[in-house]
Amino acid sequence: MKILDRLEEWIITLLMGGATAIIFFAVVHRYLAGLSIPGLQDWLLSLNVSWTQELCIIMFVWMAKFGAAYGVRTGIHVGVDVLINRLSDSNRSKFILFGLMAGALFTSVVATLGAHFVWENGAHYAFLSLTGAEFGDVPEGPTTPDLEWPTWIVYSAIPLGSSLMCFRFLQVAWNFVRTGELPHHDHGHVDGLDDEVLPVDVDVYGMGDNLHMHDLKHRQVGDKKGGQQ
Amino acid sequence: MNAAIIFGILAVLMLTGMPISISLGLTVLTFLFTMTEVPLESVALKLFTGIEKFEIMAIPFFILAGNFLTHGGVAKRMINFATAMVGHWYGGLGLAGVLACALFAAVSGSSPATVVAIGSILLPAMVRAGFPNRFGAGIITTAGALGILIPPSIVMVMYSVATNTSVGALFMAGVVPGLALAATLGGVTWYRARKFDYPRQPKASFAERMKAFRDSVWGLLLIVVVMGGIYTGIFTPTEAAAMSAMYAFIVAVFVYKDMPLSDVPKVLLNSANMSAMLLYIITNAVLFSFIMTNENIPQALADWMLGNGLGVIAFLLAVNVLLLLAGNFMEPSSIVLIFAPILFPVAMKLGIDPVHFGIIMVVNMEVGMCHPPVGLNLYVASGITKMGITELTVAVWPWLLSMLVFLGLVTYWPGLSLWFPRMLGMM
Amino acid sequence: QAPIVIKFSHVVAADTPKGKASEFFKKRAEELTKGKVKVEVFANSALYKDKEELEALQLGAVQMLAPSLAKFGPLGVKEFEAFDLPYIFDDYTELHRITQGPVGASILKKLEPKGIVGLAFWDNGFKSFSANTPIRTPADLKGKKLRIQSSKVLEEEIRSVGGLPQVMAFSEVYQALQTGVVDGTENPHSNMYTQKMHEVQKHLTVTDHGYLGYAVIANKKFWDGLPADVRGQLEQAMKESTVYANKIAQEENDKSLEAIKKSGKTQVYVPTKEEKLAFKKALVPVHQKMEGRIGKELIQSIYKETGFDPAKL
Ligand code: NA
Ligand code: NA
Numbered sequence: 004m005k006i007l008d009r010l011e012e013w014i015i016t017l018l019m020g021g022a023t024a025i026i027f028f029a030v031v032h033r034y035l036a037g038l039s040i041p042g043l044q045d046w047l048l049s050l051n052v053s054w055t056q057e058l059c060i061i062m063f064v065w066m067a068k069f070g071a072a073y074g075v076r077t078g079i080h081v082g083v084d085v086l087i088n089r090l091s092d093s094n095r096s097k098f099i100l101f102g103l104m105a106g107a108l109f110t111s112v113v114a115t116l117g118a119h120f121v122w123e124n125g126a127h128y129a130f131l132s133l134t135g136a137e138f139g140d141v142p143e144g145p146t147t148p149d150l151e152w153p154t155w156i157v158y159s160a161i162p163l164g165s166s167l168m169c170f171r172f173l174q175v176a177w178n179f180v181r182t183g184e185l186p187h188h189d190h191g192h193v194d195g196l197d198d199e200v201l202p203v204d205v206d207v208y209g210m211g212d213n214l215h216m217h218d219l220k221h222r223q224v225g226d227k228k229g230g231q232q
Numbered sequence: 233m234n235a236a237i238i239f240g241i242l243a244v245l246m247l248t249g250m251p252i253s254i255s256l257g258l259t260v261l262t263f264l265f266t267m268t269e270v271p272l273e274s275v276a277l278k279l280f281t282g283i284e285k286f287e288i289m290a291i292p293f294f295i296l297a298g299n300f301l302t303h304g305g306v307a308k309r310m311i312n313f314a315t316a317m318v319g320h321w322y323g324g325l326g327l328a329g330v331l332a333c334a335l336f337a338a339v340s341g342s343s344p345a346t347v348v349a350i351g352s353i354l355l356p357a358m359v360r361a362g363f364p365n366r367f368g369a370g371i372i373t374t375a376g377a378l379g380i381l382i383p384p385s386i387v388m389v390m391y392s393v394a395t396n397t398s399v400g401a402l403f404m405a406g407v408v409p410g411l412a413l414a415a416t417l418g419g420v421t422w423y424r425a426r427k428f429d430y431p432r433q434p435k436a437s438f439a440e441r442m443k444a445f446r447d448s449v450w451g452l453l454l455i456v457v458v459m460g461g462i463y464t465g466i467f468t469p470t471e472a473a474a475m476s477a478m479y480a481f482i483v484a485v486f487v488y489k490d491m492p493l494s495d496v497p498k499v500l501l502n503s504a505n506m507s508a509m510l511l512y513i514i515t516n517a518v519l520f521s522f523i524m525t526n527e528n529i530p531q532a533l534a535d536w537m538l539g540n541g542l543g544v545i546a547f548l549l550a551v552n553v554l555l556l557l558a559g560n561f562m563e564p565s566s567i568v569l570i571f572a573p574i575l576f577p578v579a580m581k582l583g584i585d586p587v588h589f590g591i592i593m594v595v596n597m598e599v600g601m602c603h604p605p606v607g608l609n610l611y612v613a614s615g616i617t618k619m620g621i622t623e624l625t626v627a628v629w630p631w632l633l634s635m636l637v638f639l640g641l642v643t644y645w646p647g648l649s650l651w652f653p654r655m656l657g658m659m
Numbered sequence: 660q661a662p663i664v665i666k667f668s669h670v671v672a673a674d675t676p677k678g679k680a681s682e683f684f685k686k687r688a689e690e691l692t693k694g695k696v697k698v699e700v701f702a703n704s705a706l707y708k709d710k711e712e713l714e715a716l717q718l719g720a721v722q723m724l725a726p727s728l729a730k731f732g733p734l735g736v737k738e739f740e741a742f743d744l745p746y747i748f749d750d751y752t753e754l755h756r757i758t759q760g761p762v763g764a765s766i767l768k769k770l771e772p773k774g775i776v777g778l779a780f781w782d783n784g785f786k787s788f789s790a791n792t793p794i795r796t797p798a799d800l801k802g803k804k805l806r807i808q809s810s811k812v813l814e815e816e817i818r819s820v821g822g823l824p825q826v827m828a829f830s831e832v833y834q835a836l837q838t839g840v841v842d843g844t845e846n847p848h849s850n851m852y853t854q855k856m857h858e859v860q861k862h863l864t865v866t867d868h869g870y871l872g873y874a875v876i877a878n879k880k881f882w883d884g885l886p887a888d889v890r891g892q893l894e895q896a897m898k899e900s901t902v903y904a905n906k907i908a909q910e911e912n913d914k915s916l917e918a919i920k921k922s923g924k925t926q927v928y929v930p931t932k933e934e935k936l937a938f939k940k941a942l943v944p945v946h947q948k949m950e951g952r953i954g955k956e957l958i959q960s961i962y963k964e965t966g967f968d969p970a971k972l
Pocket of ligand 1 (some may be wrong): 336338339340341342378379380381382383384385505
């Protein structure tokens, strides 16, 4: 489980950093290629970098799909929780469980649809050609326009990311049933601000803001239950 | 009829408190499954292609840049610079707070991030200098909202995604209203500080000002990099976002050295976390607006409204009321992504400029962020000051009231938003 | 009985030649089938964007589309890339010999294994280069950042004149030209004018170096499943729409060129025979470079129909 957690974190971290570096490189390349510096210009013009936008988009879509799963684990997804946060603990916990199971339902449906789509979109053909079987009328799938990568590989972010997300919803739900606790990017982080150094993982979408469900364990910064943590 | 069913399902699902993205997605699935012949696989396709657009990529880039700036000592130096410039006037540090928020807003795309960056440093300092807690909290909560009006702005990118309006023109259209709102909030601050005779800072000497400027120049230069880069055509708005992330990284880690290299993965991870959450809402909102288009709902709604003789003035009033109400339950990105595709076609038929309409929505979102029960800025400020939400709400009202007046001005005076981008020839 | 609904989605504005032609098709289809068919046209990517519409059509989520021809290469039908080859057609007569003749029909046929029926080719027009500096010779484009739509052939075309190809969405082009992110682009005159690009470009040279067109396509399962009489009526409506589409495309292009000249914002230059030949000489080698992708045989069969011989340049 720890390995899966770390893997998830590393994937989205690297995708985030990588995409930034790629666009930086593309802009610098285009800028320099426009200057008529003998030699350098010809070399830069000969480099083919028209794939950078496409790659950046693919990386960010993957980052978004796996990051959404990570977001379930960290409890960052926002909802309309003003009303249920006013309910009694026992009623609220029913809604919380319902919400988590709805998340699991949606992501599992999407994972299934996505897997089916990827299969029809070229994975089936690729699988057959890999095993050397007859194609019949199974069509070869399309490719992306610039990199010319098979789109089924690119699109598999949907089934993979959604499956992981579904798993995370179930994990959070199970944890909630057992402990009454929801993941929080803790409000406590802002407590240590007096020393004027902001912790790097302070999260503006995580301050008991009625956009997230209040669990049974943590008291909120706010009116009704006092200011204590 | 279909419209009623779709919105009914959505409202019920949202009120149960599940993530907004999930309730959007489940609404679409339920509707597709029971009432249409659109193949369900198109949902899977849309979930990928919904964010497969280069303009959207500005969002993660701006979030990343904002995180580097927040943690990399840029905010601190901007506050010092602002204090050196205006700290000796009535309102002292408070006025410096408004100026620092405006400066930071010009490099950050998010309002709550602006509140965190400026507030976490300035608010403790204001208390030490003898200001009442609530004075500072009121200023930073509202001035932090400039984060989405002064470019760059994540909410503007969301609006442009939802309506196909040019991001560059929206950014430029935010400049003048942003400065005007900063001046308004500064005015309220000055007036109240004078009335209650709050402390003023000693006037900084010219040398001190120069030093504060030199210290903060790397942060201030980013304003030139982003706006100048877009305007002079070195890069597109999306590329500008990537460049500012790279620049902020270099400034935080190598120039100011307030952030160790070992913190960089953590900043990347946190930025990815928040970006992914917003991108997930976008994907599902795109899905939602796809199903509405497929059922011809926005057009029908537009025709119905116009058929009932709705004029520009009444429509804009209705839009403001609707968005202010929505601001009680949701955060800005979701509001823009859900409401813009519905309201936009009507606005177009009434001849309202798409860029102006975007600025109206953005100012609305700013107001929504500053009042309970849901208001991101308010909760961030509460986290920093440890004041209760009720107490904070009372603290915020003088500034919030002026923001409401300003909203009216922006709504019915298109020239305020449109003059600058027109002058630059961007529209 | 409820009518058969055809959702016809495209990515351009309703008042462009393609937008008007799709509305024309809607009108004729509904008339000819006497209301048995209802066509819903979605303009401006309202329903599907550029990048997803083909897959949506294959899924059956939309029934008809008119994507630009460059979109079929990634689908695996590289034959369509022949239309992107620079100077493969000299004029509309040569072009229509292909798009309305056997070669065109055989290319459309290649879509069927993908679950797609090709119904017709619709013209947009011939493209010209524009930039902020005068373009008299291919060398004038050297080092220039030129916007193209995503296509391997167009990339090679720009490289052949020493330019830097920039793939960019159509919606971004105006601002990119205005601010100078890119120096120039290639467009049929009507696109240039309707997108107001002439306001942000100083020079246009009528090179007519390439063709921009669309293929009107339908989901094969849907099309084959239509009652035979309805399908016949729709084919008739499509035939009429094609005539209409090509006629207005040509008219709009001519009108737009006049309007651009009149605006005084862009200097329009018509190259001499020799100057045009220089562009041809620089660009025609792209044909051979792309043989591996498109197929030598197909290129030869186009040469045969149009009577073009690269050796005689
Ligand atoms: Na901003
Ligand atoms: Na609010």
